[in-house]
Amino acid sequence: xxxxxxxxxxxxxxxxxxxxxxxxxxxxxxxxxxxxxxxxxxxxxxxxxxxxxxxxxxxxxxxxxxxxxxxxxxxxxxxxxxxxxxxxxxxxxxxxxxxxxxxxxxxxxxxxxxxxxxxxxxxxxxxxxxxxxxxxxxxxxxxxxxxxxxxxxxxxxxxxxxxxxxxxxxxxxxxxxxxxxxxxxxxxxxxxxxxxxxxxxxxxxxxxxxxxxxxxxxxxxxxxxxxxxxxxxxxxxxxxxxxxxxxxxxxxxxxxxxxxxxxxxxxxxxxxxxxxxxxxxxxxxxxxxxxxxxxxxxxxxxxxxxx
Amino acid sequence: xxxxxxxxxxxxxxxxxxxxxxxxxxxxxxxxxxxxxxxxxxxxxxxxxxxxxxxxxxxxxxxxxxxxxxxxxxxxxxxxxxxxxxxxxxxxxxxxxxxxxxxxxxxxxxxxxxxxxxxxxxxxxxxxxxxxxxxxxxxxxxxxxxxxxxxxxxx
Numbered sequence: 001x002x003x004x005x006x007x008x009x010x011x012x013x014x015x016x017x018x019x020x021x022x023x024x025x026x027x028x029x030x031x032x033x034x035x036x037x038x039x040x041x042x043x044x045x046x047x048x049x050x051x052x053x054x055x056x057x058x059x060x061x062x063x064x065x066x067x068x069x070x071x072x073x074x075x076x077x078x079x080x081x082x083x084x085x086x087x088x089x090x091x092x093x094x095x096x097x098x099x100x101x102x103x104x105x106x107x108x109x110x111x112x113x114x115x116x117x118x119x120x121x122x123x124x125x126x127x128x129x130x131x132x133x134x135x136x137x138x139x140x141x142x143x144x145x146x147x148x149x150x151x152x153x154x155x156x157x158x159x160x161x162x163x164x165x166x167x168x169x170x171x172x173x174x175x176x177x178x179x180x181x182x183x184x185x186x187x188x189x190x191x192x193x194x195x196x197x198x199x200x201x202x203x204x205x206x207x208x209x210x211x212x213x214x215x216x217x218x219x220x221x222x223x224x225x226x227x228x229x230x231x232x233x234x235x236x237x238x239x240x241x242x243x244x245x246x247x248x249x250x251x252x253x254x255x256x257x258x259x260x261x262x263x264x265x266x267x268x269x270x271x272x273x274x275x276x277x278x279x280x281x282x283x284x285x286x287x288x289x290x291x292x293x294x295x296x297x298x299x300x301x302x303x304x305x306x307x
Numbered sequence: 308x309x310x311x312x313x314x315x316x317x318x319x320x321x322x323x324x325x326x327x328x329x330x331x332x333x334x335x336x337x338x339x340x341x342x343x344x345x346x347x348x349x350x351x352x353x354x355x356x357x358x359x360x361x362x363x364x365x366x367x368x369x370x371x372x373x374x375x376x377x378x379x380x381x382x383x384x385x386x387x388x389x390x391x392x393x394x395x396x397x398x399x400x401x402x403x404x405x406x407x408x409x410x411x412x413x414x415x416x417x418x419x420x421x422x423x424x425x426x427x428x429x430x431x432x433x434x435x436x437x438x439x440x441x442x443x444x445x446x447x448x449x450x451x452x453x454x455x456x457x458x459x460x461x462x
Binding site for chain 1: 313314316317318319320340342346347348349366367368397
């Protein structure tokens with residue numbers, strides 16, 4: 001049962017060690033400081049007590065701003081101390097939907113949540129259970145798990161990047177995931193080998209960093225090349241050759257690889273799919289015994305003239 | 308040391324750490340995020356050496372109001388109190404900002420993750436000394452007292 005609101009010295013409060021939010025940018029803190037300077041803290045902080053010390057459940061940015069402004073009293077609501085699993089669940093429930101939320105720190109805390117659940121229940125949580133525990137969607141859980149499967153080196157690099165001001169951040173979680181997925185798909189289709197997969201991932205990230213690749217989803221073109229290999233539209237040798245160019249040539253992008261390998265085949269494949277759909281619709285038209293309108297007849301005449 | 312900084316944003320922590328080390332190495336007793344009644348806010352560092360108190364704000368934003376509040380506070384003290392901002396080297400300080408800092412007699416330090424350099428010397432803001440306009444003095448006197456005026460102007 002929650003207690004009533006009371007005023008406390010923010011110096012007596014400490015951050016929650018399980019808060020997945022560990023990045024606090026200056027622009028956000030300053031905006032909040034301006035607001036608190038003018039209007040005070042309108043929403044009390046939520047804390048729990050442990051050994052004569054208070055720990056935050058909700059309101060870390062407000063608490064940091066209050067400290068900066070030299071406030072000696074802040075409103076708090078004191079809750080009973082949660083157990084570690086409850087504490088993590090609450091952290092997720094409170095924080096994960098807020099804007100500008102960095103996914104990597106959340107993913108790292110999700111791993112802790114999974115570990116605590118496994119310890120308590122003697123089994124790993126299912127994806128659905130984990131989503132429920134963390135108040136996330138299953139899609140978000142899958143995305144976080146993908147992040148956790150990244151080599152530690154990339155996780156470390158992303159954490160370093162996250163600590164930079166937003167305006168200076170170049171590489172995001174999405175860049176790393178897109179580069180990783182593209183390289184993995186080419187490897188899965190045996191277009192490249194294991195060593196080349198890592199080199200390709202590094203090359204893609206390097207090109208994101210230098211601005212050679214402008215679009216985050218550009219590496220998906222490499223996945224389309226691998227699908228074309230699976231459909232036997234291009235040979236594995238051609239696909240391998242363009243993948244190596246992405247690795248070895250500084251200004252060679254996934255767009256270049258796509259153009260040099262399957263652009264025509266890919267375009268024709270999409271045309272073929274459209275024609276298939278058109279045929280189905282015309283057959284349906286015939287089955288319904290509709291009389292073709294003048295407009296439809298004219299369009300079909302235009303089509304006929306193209307062939 | 309990063310755990311000590313609760314009011315410094317994540318992107319500035321390495322510079323705050325470098326600044327704390329720099330002032331410790333130059334003989335100051337450094338207090339991190341120390342607050343006293345009368346302070347306009349909780350500064351990043353309060354550095355004390357003998358009778359001098361140097362207040363440092365590590366920031367990437369040179370907010371006029373904050374600088375004005377601090378220099379006014381320092382001006383109201385009765386011991387040698389100086390104020391300076393410390394900005395990351397990656398943050399370009401414009402000519403107008405330099406002028407503003409000089410106008411308030413605030414110091415400027417530029418930090419990398421490992422080092423700190425002084426760009427504008429902070430001065431004792433508690434000292435209020437007004438000298439007669441040197442231009443009104445005879446040429447010979449100006450020659451004699453000129454260096455003293457320069458020292459006073461530099462704080």
